Amino acid sequence: MFERTKNLKLSVIKQMELRASKFPDVISLAQGVPSFDTPECIKRRVELALRDGVVAKYSLSPGLPELRELIEVKLAEENMFYDFEKEILVTAGSIEGITATILAITNPGDEIIIPEPTYTSYREVITLAGCVPVFVSLNEEKGWTLELEKYEAAITPKTKAIFYCNPNNPTGTVYSKEQLLELAKLAEKHNLYLISDEVYKDFLLEEDRRIFSLAELPELRKRVIRLFSFSKSYAMTGWRIGYLHSDESVVKEILKVHDSLVTCAPVISQYAAMGALEMADKDVAYFNRQYLKRRDLICARLDKLKNIFSYVKPTSSYYVFPKIIKDNMKFDSYDCPDSLSWGFALYLLEKAQVAVVPGVAFGPNGEGHVRFSFGRSEKDINRAMDRIEKLFKFT
Amino acid sequence: MKPFFKKILQYYLKYITKLVLAIHKPVIIAVAGSANKTFTRDEIRKVLEKRGSNARANLKSFNTEIGLPLAILNLPSGYNEYRNWLPAIKGALAALFETDFPKFLVLELGVSKKGDMKYLLSVISPEVSVITGITQRYIESFSGMDDLVGEYKILAKGTKRSGLVAVNGDNSRSGEVxxxxxxxxxxxxxxxxxxxxxxxxERGSNGEVAEISVGGKIHREELGRFGEHHIYARAAAILVDKHIQSV
Incomplete structure (x- = not known):
């Protein structure tokens, strides 16, 4: 019984949220949810669609053509050229796109390499598909960078893809163009797919930066499957809408799985996505400015806890992933796996009523760290950090 | 935005726009259809610019009763914020005195309900119209395909006699239009x-490559984009270019 699900785990982030919900005065910096509401222009677009009576029926399985056309235009602005009719697929959030992709490109027993620490749900989706996640650690000392020789060593005849998140969750760091090009060379040499999850690509906390994507290179279009979600950029986590794109030969296979899983992405959310692409650029810029302020705030607060944490300053997304450097902490009394990061997260929850995510959730190399989300308001960040400061003042 | 304010804004922009067009007298190329308007518009603009002509096209998809005047006047939208409309209201007047107003306007026209085309043609009078194809997209607000096709017939009829109507010939309703x-x-x-x-x-490594025959001459076009719709857009642009050169 339950052979397929027996090795799956409820995401550690959700487990922390469940535990945190028992503390009435908790401040959660655990879930990666923007504090903002969906922009008004997007809501108005949805109201119009509701009034016009166009949301009640299925759309075509790949999505509304007018939305896909807008996506093609948006991608072209970012130097990526894909055919909206055959190469762009609108998905129910990026996780559905990831699931459909992995089910389409793999056979049970295949291996997928994941640079880690990274987003927790990748492991579960790969396991669900009957494949094996192979973790390769990022180099924290060098700013959470990829070390190519480790990937070469991890590749076996069963390896099917390298699956990375850029900008990376939970580290908030961006892979350089040079590193990605090296990864692409490796993928070409071993005939691997590259799955690039770029849901945080709009949040760049440094001036004049642009994220390079391997999907920009025409010679890699049959190898790269790029995913995007509207959840983070447009504060639309509840709408469950995203898209993926790749060469026609790849997308037509993913489409078959997508059709089996969801028929089509929620049509009301597809209209919301149209509103986002048509009108919400200013809102994205505003969110970006706010996250920059919050990044600086949380880093300044972490700097005051230098005896507890060390960290790599994030340059994107809304996460910081500090290392726990305080010695002699024992968390034996907590009902949790034997892990420093789990114990530390539960200690913060119980003693300070601040929820964070244990680093081990993001892969073995995340152990010894915790993830703070600064997607929350400045007020919440200050209150949470006040409590943590107070806790460690007396311990 | 309150409907009352929206109406005032709509008519303010409309009449300023008409005045601006009367003063500057640009050549107007209208692009309409259920799909592929944006890429066709961009191809036409590129062709004109390649010939050294100053051409202006819609920003984003500004193609409706308020969007079209904004596109012509090259102004931003204030969306739903009253104060954000102030630059557009002031800028509209400034357009009357613009010294380098473009010679060509390549304008996408958006039609989502009966009567939209008639209104848009009360603002502009196209020399050239391109109809990119008619599908059931946006059909919901019409009583049927005949009603929707009727909007494009209005555009074909409203195009200047001396002008050109370029139509996607592979669309089953195109002949009727x-x-x-x-x-x-x-x-x-x-x-x-x-x-x-x-x-x-054929699909090249950097995009579609197509041969398009026009008046016995074969154009080999390398699109730098993927998807057949770009080839249709280029074919339309070739026809528009030929017409513009001939007048």
Whole structure:
């Protein structure tokens, strides 16, 4: 019984949220949810669609053509050229796109390499598909960078893809163009797919930066499957809408799985996505400015806890992933796996009523760290950090 | 935005725009259809700019009763914020005195309900119209396909007699639309009746490569984009370019 699900785990982030919900005065910096509401222009677009009576029926399985056309235009602005009719697929959030992709490109027993620490749900989706996640650690000392020789060593005849998140969750760091090009060379040499999850690509906390994507290179279009979600950029986590794109030969296979899983992405959310692409650029810029302020705030607060944490300053997304450097902490009394990061997260929850995510959730190399989300308001960040400061003042 | 304010804004922009067009007298190229408007618009603008002509096209998809005047006047939208409309309101007046107003306007026209085209043609009078194809997209606000097709017939009819109506010849309702016009009618696409006939399409490493035959001359076009719709857009642009050169 339950052979397929027996090795799956409820995401550690959700487990922390469940535990945190028992503390009435908790401040959660655990879930990666923007504090903002969906922009008004997007809501108005949805109201119009509701009034016009166009949301009640299925759309075509790949999505509304007018939305896909807008996506093609948006991608072209970012130097990526894909055919909206055959190469762009609108998905129910990026996780559905990831699931459909992995089910389409793999056979049970295949291996997928994941640079880690990274987003927790990748492991579960790969396991669900009957494949094996192979973790390769990022180099924290060098700013959470990829070390190519480790990937070469991890590749076996069963390896099917390298699956990375850029900008990376939970580290908030961006892979350089040079590193990605090296990864692409490796993928070409071993005939691997590259799955690039770029849901945080709009949040760049440094001036004049642009994220390079391997999907920009025409010679890699049959190898790269790029995913995007509207959840983070447009504060639309509840709408469950995203898209993926790749060469026609790849997308037509993913489409078959997508059709089996969801028929089509929620049509009301597809209209919301149209509103986002048509009108919400200013809102994205505003969110970006706010996250920059919050990044600086949380880093300044972490700097005051230098005896507890060390960290790599994030340059994107809304996460910081500090290392726990305080010695002699024992968390034996907590009902949790034997892990420093789990114990530390539960200690913060119980003693300070601040929820964070244990680093081990993001892969073995995340152990010894915790993830703070600064997607929350400045007020919440200050209150949470006040409590943590107070806790460690007396311990 | 309150409907009352929206109406005032709509008519303010409309009449300023008409005045601006009367002063500057640009050549207007209208692009309409259920799909592929944006790429066709961009191809036409590129062709004109390649010839050194100053051309302006819609920002984003500003193609409705308020969007179209904004596109012509090159102004931003204030969306739903009253104070954000102030730059557009002031800028509209400034456009009257613009010294380098473009010679060509390539304007996408958006139609989502009956009567939209008639209104848009009360603002502009196109020399050239391109109809990119008619599908059931946006059909919801119409009583049926005939009603929707009727909007494009209004555009064909409203195009200047001395002008051109270029129609996607592979669309089953295109012939019907073409009949409504007194301007020259030319078709583009793969079918035999097309004057800009797409002969060969192959996928190159950097995008589609196509051969398009126009008046006995074969144009080999490297698109730098993927998808057949870009070839249709290029074929339409070739017809528009030819017409512009001939007048």
């Amino acid at each position: 073409a009949k409504s016009s007194q301007a020259e009618i030319l078709f583009y696409g793969k079918s035999e009746k097309c004057q800009a006939k797409i002969l060969e399409i």
